[in-house]
Amino acid sequence: MRRPRTGLLAALLAVLPAAVLAEVHTTELDNGMTVLVETDRRAPTVVSQVWYGVGSSYEPGGITGVSHILEHMMFKGTEEVGPGEFSRIIKRLGGRENAFTGRDFTAYFEQLSADELDRALKLEADRMVNLRLNADEFDSERDVVMEERRMRVEDQPGAKLREAFNAAAWHASPYGQPIIGWMDDLEHMALDDLQGWYERFYTPANATLVVVGDVEPEAVFDAARRHFGDLEGGEEPTLKPRREPEQTGPREVVVRVPARVPQVRLGYKVPVLNTAEEATDAYALEVAAGLLADGDSARLPRRLVRGEEIATSASASYGLYDRMDTLFTLSGTPGGETEPRELVTALREEARALSEGEIDANELERVKAKVVASEVFQRDSQFYKAMRRGLTETVGLGWEVVDEYPERVEAVTAEDVRRVAERYFAEDRLTVAILEPEESGPVPQQKPSTGGMTHDH
Structure with a gap:
């Protein structure tokens, strides 16, 4: 039987901007470095990103946060480029630069005029192998990161809840440790820890260069060979x-800190594209997140916020492109006189309803179209296109998977959603975290937090 309203997604795919569907050109240098180029001539600009296969999930105990601190130190200079000079050069060229660390990657980027790309590549190649790790600079930057942790985690109730939630959910997986690192590990971090990390992971064989903009692919390949081609490749780390290990029952953690309002977070252990037995499961989980929380008409805001009025906010999230098994997360803030555990129960019931109740065909098609639109139209941005290519290549999926997204989401059926909800939204996969505000002490302003970390240097 033909699925109803397929025309909604078909119409969306038909009007995609040509720049979104542009061809990707790729090559691999002799030293193992991957280069991806996508031409986008809408403006005489370019985005250049260098992705390294290393992040907080690569870190053993005792040196958590080392990837993030090394990201800071990458702006402290080489023999040819002094501390902070990298950033000043890019700014003088009229561009902007920065970096971000995640669980599965560390990436560095420049956005500038297309005719200045060569200069950016030269600077990136220099610090890939010639970084100067100075003891005084390290001590200073470690203090900066520790203060950053105090401000972004220690003084933020929502961030403390998220950190405790992840640590409770994951016992063996490195996804249980924070990107910024545990404070005790930061306090005892040594310069040798960074040196060893840099030498092991910052190599051409463990890097991907992504360039999107007003460029000719062959010209970019020539520039990449010129600047990166003679660097010693190293080995892709094992x-x-x-x-x-398999979870054997539900888990719960309670965080009591000064806060304005309570919060709750629930997470079910689920596979991702990298780990799912069938890729369809991952795309069905993506659609499930959309059914629950994508837009004001989604189930959580419609039923719990505006309907029952037991929450002032409610959301769901899922990381399709993570490197390892992840959490399908539900979160919310209780409203009025609602107790946190009442909201926990309501969120669990909404997850369970996906496996037990009917999913209206019109609702499903509307949500799939919205999910696809949200992903695809972001790719109208040069920067976002480069990010998606770099991310999927770095986590081992391959950059091509990005182009499969619309069709794979469009193919998800109500039965697929019901099946994955029944299989994965089970009590034995569940972790619950509850923020209970304390009465005493100063109450900080609660701020949202992102999964990665981006910094001004």
Whole structure:
């Protein structure tokens, strides 16, 4: 039987901007470095990103946060470029630069005029192999990161809840440790820890260069060979699997800190594209997140916020492109006189309803179209296109998977959603975290937090 309203998605795909569907050109340098180029001539600009296969999920105990601190130190200079000079050069060229660390990657980027790309590549190649790790600079930057942790985690109730939630959910998986690192590990971090990390992971064989903009692919390949081609390749690091053992019952953690309002977070252990037995499961989970929380008409805001009025906010999230098994997360803030555990129960019931109740065909098609639109139209941005290519290549999925997204989401059926909800939204996969505000002490302003970390240098 033909699925109803397929025309909604078909119409969306038909009007995609040509720049979104542009061809990707790729090559691999002799030293193992991957280069991806996508031409976008709408403006005489370019985005250049260098992605390294290393992030907080690569870190063993004792040196958590080392990837993030090394990201800071990458702006402290080489023999040819002094501390902070990298940033000043890019700004003088009229561009902007920065970096971000995630669980599965560390990436550095420049956005500038297309005719200045060569200069950016030269600077990136220099610090890939010639970084000067100075003891005084390290001590200073470690203090900066520790203060950053105090401000972004220690003084933020929502961030403390998220950190406790992840640590409770994951016992063996490195996803249980924070990107910024545990404070005790930061306090005892040594310069040698960074030196060893840099030498092991910052190599051409463990890097991907992504360039999107007003460029000719062959010209970019020539520039990449000129600047990166003679660098010693190194080896792509071999990692221990660090797989999470099977969970044998629901878990709960309570965080009591000064806060204005309570919060709750729930997470079910689920596979991602990298780990799912069938890729359809991952795309069905993506659609499930959309059914629950994508827009004001989605189930959580419609039923719990505006309907029953037991929450002032409610959301769902899922990381399709993570490197390892992840959490399908539900979160919310209780409203009025609602107790946190009442909201926990309501969120669990909404997750369970996906496996037990009917999913209206019109609702499903509307949500799939919205999910696809949200992803695809972001790719109208040069920067976002480069990010998606770099991310999927770095986590081992391959950059091509980005182009499969619309069709794979469009193919998800109500039965697929019901099946994954029944399989994965089970009590034995569940972790619950509850923020209970304390009465005493100063109450900080609660701020949202992102999954990665981006910094001004």
